[in-house]
Amino acid sequence: MYKLKLDTTILSFLPILILIPLSISLFKNIHLGGIDLFSEFILSAFFPRINSNILITLLNRLSETIFIALTSWFISLVFGTICGLLSSDTTFEILKLPTLISKVIKIILIFIRSIHEVIWGLLLMQIYGINISVAIISICIPYIAINSKVINEQLENINPKIIESISNINGNNLSSLIILIWHPIINTLKNFGIYRLECALRSTTIIGLFGLGGIGTSIYLSFQSLSFRELWTYLWSLGFLIILFNVILKKLGSYFFNSKILITSLFCVLILIIFSLFYFFDFILKPLPEYYYSLNNSFSLNKNFISYDFFKLIYETILLSMTSSALAISLPPVCSLIFINRKGKTLIKGITFLFRLIPPPITILMFLMFNEPSISLAALSLGLYNASITHKLLTFNLDNIKMDQFIAINSMGVAKRIAWLYGLFIKQSKNYLVYCSYRTDILIRETAIIGIIGSVGLGWQLQESISSFALEEILIILLAYSSIVLVGEIINGKIKKNFI
Numbered sequence: 467m468y469k470l471k472l473d474t475t476i477l478s479f480l481p482i483l484i485l486i487p488l489s490i491s492l493f494k495n496i497h498l499g500g501i502d503l504f505s506e507f508i509l510s511a512f513f514p515r516i517n518s519n520i521l522i523t524l525l526n527r528l529s530e531t532i533f534i535a536l537t538s539w540f541i542s543l544v545f546g547t548i549c550g551l552l553s554s555d556t557t558f559e560i561l562k563l564p565t566l567i568s569k570v571i572k573i574i575l576i577f578i579r580s581i582h583e584v585i586w587g588l589l590l591m592q593i594y595g596i597n598i599s600v601a602i603i604s605i606c607i608p609y610i611a612i613n614s615k616v617i618n619e620q621l622e623n624i625n626p627k628i629i630e631s632i633s634n635i636n637g638n639n640l641s642s643l644i645i646l647i648w649h650p651i652i653n654t655l656k657n658f659g660i661y662r663l664e665c666a667l668r669s670t671t672i673i674g675l676f677g678l679g680g681i682g683t684s685i686y687l688s689f690q691s692l693s694f695r696e697l698w699t700y701l702w703s704l705g706f707l708i709i710l711f712n713v714i715l716k717k718l719g720s721y722f723f724n725s726k727i728l729i730t731s732l733f734c735v736l737i738l739i740i741f742s743l744f745y746f747f748d749f750i751l752k753p754l755p756e757y758y759y760s761l762n763n764s765f766s767l768n769k770n771f772i773s774y775d776f777f778k779l780i781y782e783t784i785l786l787s788m789t790s791s792a793l794a795i796s797l798p799p800v801c802s803l804i805f806i807n808r809k810g811k812t813l814i815k816g817i818t819f820l821f822r823l824i825p826p827p828i829t830i831l832m833f834l835m836f837n838e839p840s841i842s843l844a845a846l847s848l849g850l851y852n853a854s855i856t857h858k859l860l861t862f863n864l865d866n867i868k869m870d871q872f873i874a875i876n877s878m879g880v881a882k883r884i885a886w887l888y889g890l891f892i893k894q895s896k897n898y899l900v901y902c903s904y905r906t907d908i909l910i911r912e913t914a915i916i917g918i919i920g921s922v923g924l925g926w927q928l929q930e931s932i933s934s935f936a937l938e939e940i941l942i943i944l945l946a947y948s949s950i951v952l953v954g955e956i957i958n959g960k961i962k963k964n965f966i
Contacts (some may be wrong), residue, residue, distance in 0.1 A: 474895035475887070478799045481792035488789065491842035500835030503692070507832060510694035511820075514702055523684060524703055531670050531680040531707070534598060538605035539666040543659050545606070546613025549575060553614055554621040572618070579611035580951035581944060582911045584918070587673045588932050589940070601678040605669050608911075609662065616658050660715045667708055672825050672915065682825065689828060705823045772942065776927070780946055783923035786845050787910045787954065793849025794909060795902045798857035799891060802864070803883055815861070818854035826851045826912065827919045834920075844913075844920035852909050859901055863894045903958040910954045914947065 551557050553572040558565045587604035594600055674682020681700050688697035805814050821829070830847035837843050872889030876882060917925020924943050931939040 474899055475892050478891075478895050478898060479796055482796035482800050484789055484792040484796075488793075488842050488846065491840060492837060492846065495838035495840055495843070497836055497838070504832065504835045507694045507835075511698045511701075513695055514699040515693075515695035516699060520696060520699055524681075524700065527674075527681040527684045527700070528703060528707060530598065531667065531674070531682075531704075534601050534605070534680055535663065535666040535670045538602045538609060538670070539663045541602075542606050542609035542613055542666075543655065543662065546610045547617055547655070549610055549614035550617025550621065554618045556621045575611040575614055576952060576955075577948050579608055579615060580911065580948040581608060582914045583608050583669050584673055584676060584915050585928065585944070585947075587676060587678050588929070591676075591678065592932055592935070596677055596679070598679050601670065601673055601680065604673060604678070605666060609666070609669075613658075613662065663711060663715060664708055667704075667711065668825070671704060672827065675825060675827050685825070685828065689831060701823055705819070708823075779924050779927050780950070782841055783913055783917065783925070783947075783950060786841050786848070786913050786916065786923050787906075787950070789841070789845035790849035790852065790913070790916075791902075791906045791909055793845065794852035794856050794905060795899070797849070797853040798860045799895075799898070801857070802860065802891070803886065806883055806886055811861075814857070818857045821850050821854035822858070824851075826916055830916060830920050839921045841922050844916045844922050847920070848909065848912060848916045852905055852912075856898075856902055856905055860894065860898055863897065864890055867893055899961070903961045906958055907951070907955055910951050 549571065553568050553575055555565045555568050558568050583605045586607050587600060590600045590604055670680045671682040671685070674680035674684075675686040677683060677686075681704055685697055685700045685704075688694070688700065801814050802811075805811060824832075826847050829851060830844060833843055833847060867890065869890070871893075872885050875889045876885035880888075913923055914925040914928065917923035918929045920926075924947055928940065928943045928947075930936075931943060
């Protein structure tokens with residue numbers, strides 16, 4: 467019998483213990499006033515409302531969502547690749563330029579990446595009002611930084627000996643750079659780029675909940691008016707759109723991202739870069755007059771702002787991140803182990819699809835029908851959403867590995883769950899934890915959204931400061947958020963090194 471690996475397999479299950487204090491806290495805050503309303507919400511999923519008015523609104527909102535998502539996705543891929551090159555030490559080593567420039571760019575990108583697109587949207591919305599351009603730019607800003615990080619990591623994996631050999635033979639620096647980076651970038655765009663489109667669709671929906679257009683706006687308005695059947699019409703349509711995009715992109719991915727097509731598309735990409743830069747600066751350099759008035763009357767910091775209460779909000783944000791991360795890591799393997807038969811797997815896949823489909827702000831609003839606002843409730847909402855994503859990856863990996871070891875152990879009379887644990891999961895536990903550490907980086911950024919809706923952590927204070935145009939408070943909160951994300955990335959980076 468194989469010895470259980472403590473460093474990966476046990477660590478995948480151990481965080482489930484957080485459910486004990488979480489359940490106690492949720493049970494204390496429960497109230498039965500909204501149970502009927504919650505039941506109506508669940509039952510409405512089976513009876514979505516369809517009429518001519520809803521269909522017209524649906525088509526308009528879906529077209530907005532597709533336009534915002536596709537535009538922000540494509541722009542962020544292009545500029546993310548450029549920023550990934552500019553922030554890579556490998557690029558500057560090959561071109562024989564000082565690497566200090568890349569380090570400065572990397573620091574700027576870290577700060578940009580640490581702020582969630584919803585926060586960028588709320589800040590820009592206060593300045594420029596509600597329009598589609600704000601939605602596109604607010605998604606592009608962090609996505610460019612995220613894509614640049616992925617590109618940067620791929621370029622840093624280039625063998626240093628190759629760079630040394632190029633330097634020794636006095637090869638042309640620019641042509642050597644293109645040859646070395648071409649295939650890593652193409653492979654990254656092919657594998658990671660397609661996934662980012664689904665993320666762009668979800669981000670478009672989430673920022674729409676805050677009034678920035680797309681189907682998210684209709685979802686939130688339907689929820690506010692308690693029109694749950696109408697809400698599920700929009701949610702099922704969003705789910706169909708995500709599935710459709712995944713199918714189309716998987717079929718077109720290998721065709722679109724091959725070298726010949728990309729070479730012929732360079733001219734179009736160049737036009738996009740020029741147009742995007744002109745559009746961005748033209749948009750940014752047109753602030754509203756009302757904003758200057760608000761700015762001049764609000765640029766002062768309350769002396770009592772940085773106090774015990776502020777540090778308590780930081781603590782709540784960190785606790786929220788850790789608790790929801792524990793759920794996101796441990797729930798998928800625990801549920802896969804418990805519901806191991808075919809019917810159980812189908813049930814869990816359906817539930818996780820629903821939690822991926824419903825935006826986290828709607829999830830926490832749904833739970834608030836019968837529970838008081840708390841860190842536990844916010845952690846549950848965020849944890850379930852991210853657990854549904856990590857479960858999808860775990861299921862995909864387990865379905866694509868050989869079953870011979872599982873069959874051999876099971877044929878010896880060992881229980882099916884033990885055979886699954888030793889014969890299947892133990893092979894994927896290391897890769898699973900590596901992905902979970904990456905997912906945790908994203909999860910920390912998402913605490914801002916849950917904080918705004920659930921009235922906990924720095925997200926709640928950020929909304930208050932934005933509403934009152936307290937610019938110095940906003941800056942301090944953003945720096946605090948950025949510091950939390952940066953520390954989280956450093957810890958996760960060390961975790962990845964231990965597992966790889």
